[in-house]
Amino acid sequence: MNNCSTIFVAGNDTFIGSAVLGALKKDGYLNIYGDEGKNLRDLSQVDKLFRARNPEIVFLTAGKTGGIAANMKYPADLMFDNLIITCNIIECAHRHNVKKLLYLASSCSYPRDCVQPMTETSLLTGPLEPTNEAYAVAKIAGIKLSHAYRCQYGSNFIVGIPANAFGPCDDFSEEDSHVVAALIRKMHEAKVTNRKQVEVWGTGNPRREFIFIDDLADACLFIMNNYDEPEPINLGSGTAFSIRDLAETIREVVGFNGSIVYETSKPDGMPIKSLDNSKIRDLGWRPHVSLKEGLTITYEWYRKVG
Ligand code: GFB
Numbered sequence: 001m002n003n004c005s006t007i008f009v010a011g012n013d014t015f016i017g018s019a020v021l022g023a024l025k026k027d028g029y030l031n032i033y034g035d036e037g038k039n040l041r042d043l044s045q046v047d048k049l050f051r052a053r054n055p056e057i058v059f060l061t062a063g064k065t066g067g068i069a070a071n072m073k074y075p076a077d078l079m080f081d082n083l084i085i086t087c088n089i090i091e092c093a094h095r096h097n098v099k100k101l102l103y104l105a106s107s108c109s110y111p112r113d114c115v116q117p118m119t120e121t122s123l124l125t126g127p128l129e130p131t132n133e134a135y136a137v138a139k140i141a142g143i144k145l146s147h148a149y150r151c152q153y154g155s156n157f158i159v160g161i162p163a164n165a166f167g168p169c170d171d172f173s174e175e176d177s178h179v180v181a182a183l184i185r186k187m188h189e190a191k192v193t194n195r196k197q198v199e200v201w202g203t204g205n206p207r208r209e210f211i212f213i214d215d216l217a218d219a220c221l222f223i224m225n226n227y228d229e230p231e232p233i234n235l236g237s238g239t240a241f242s243i244r245d246l247a248e249t250i251r252e253v254v255g256f257n258g259s260i261v262y263e264t265s266k267p268d269g270m271p272i273k274s275l276d277n278s279k280i281r282d283l284g285w286r287p288h289v290s291l292k293e294g295l296t297i298t299y300e301w302y303r304k305v306g
Helices: 016-024 042-052 067-071 074-093 129-152 179-192 214-226 244-253 278-282 293-305
Strands: 006-010 032-034 057-060 101-103 159-160 164-166 197-203 207-212 233-235 240-241 259-263
Touching: 006 016, 006 042, 006 207, 016 032, 016 214, 016 233, 042 074, 057 074, 057 214, 067 074, 067 129, 074 101, 101 129, 101 214, 129 159, 164 179, 164 214, 164 293, 179 197, 179 244, 179 293, 197 207, 197 244, 207 214, 207 244, 207 293, 214 233, 214 278, 233 278, 240 244, 244 259
Parallel strands: 006 032, 006 057, 057 101, 101 159, 159 233, 164 207, 197 259
Antiparallel strands: 207 240
């Protein structure tokens, strides 16, 4: 990419898409476009958008996402939405000779009992985590679709696999949010209403790798500029924390003095999701924001805006 490249951020209103758009603006890219009100589920509208804007670079960050509960409640919506949007954008990127496209998959694309930390070669080596199987299958389809266009047409379509992203502008809703946003909200509400306890789902034992949203956006720009290989590349922070440690850290950041109760009737999901980030590290990229710093920034934002 150079500063004058025409860049399309598909899904510019999503949590990750808006961060990518912000990072592009901050880095001085001048010709950036978003969805412009088009319905990305409609191939003819997507085609029109590509024809009008003729992008050279595409960040494919569109599609519905959600935490463990949303994945269990809306598997059809999550699968359909991600499949159709991905098909439409990738097909139009090919038709309109896009120079490079980054497809963002998800760490839930790896098998449930994957060897940890998860390397990119572990994809499709075992069964998926049942709580997010539908979404994961859609994400795997996106990975393979990018690869298929590369094989058949020589398209420079690359795939990034992010760790669990968190930060300002995340979805903080009660049921659909991911764990970081959910626990910030629960603990903040408990603090301001003087509640004595907060319920955390599951056993607290699962481990997750969290990446601050600005670091993820930065990693996306970095690989757009520095990575052209057919194999996916992990985009993580390099450290996995247990949900118990996360809950304790959020309690500290929020200043909630009550107790934490583990609701073991709620699902744990994948036991561990820790990424092997050697590939992106070997290329020279490093995250800048620690979990605690990221949580502090996120809580500050939530108190003001959320
Ligand atoms: O963030 P989360 O919903 O997503 O949950 P996943 C992570 C862990 O936190 C699980 C626990 O073990 C949850 O049981 N947890 C504890 C909570 N309390 C809460 C709470 O109040 N809300 C939530 N949401 N979790 C998702 C996938 O899995 O990861 C998606 O379902 C996607 O497909 C995303 O890939 C990145 O990491 O378990």
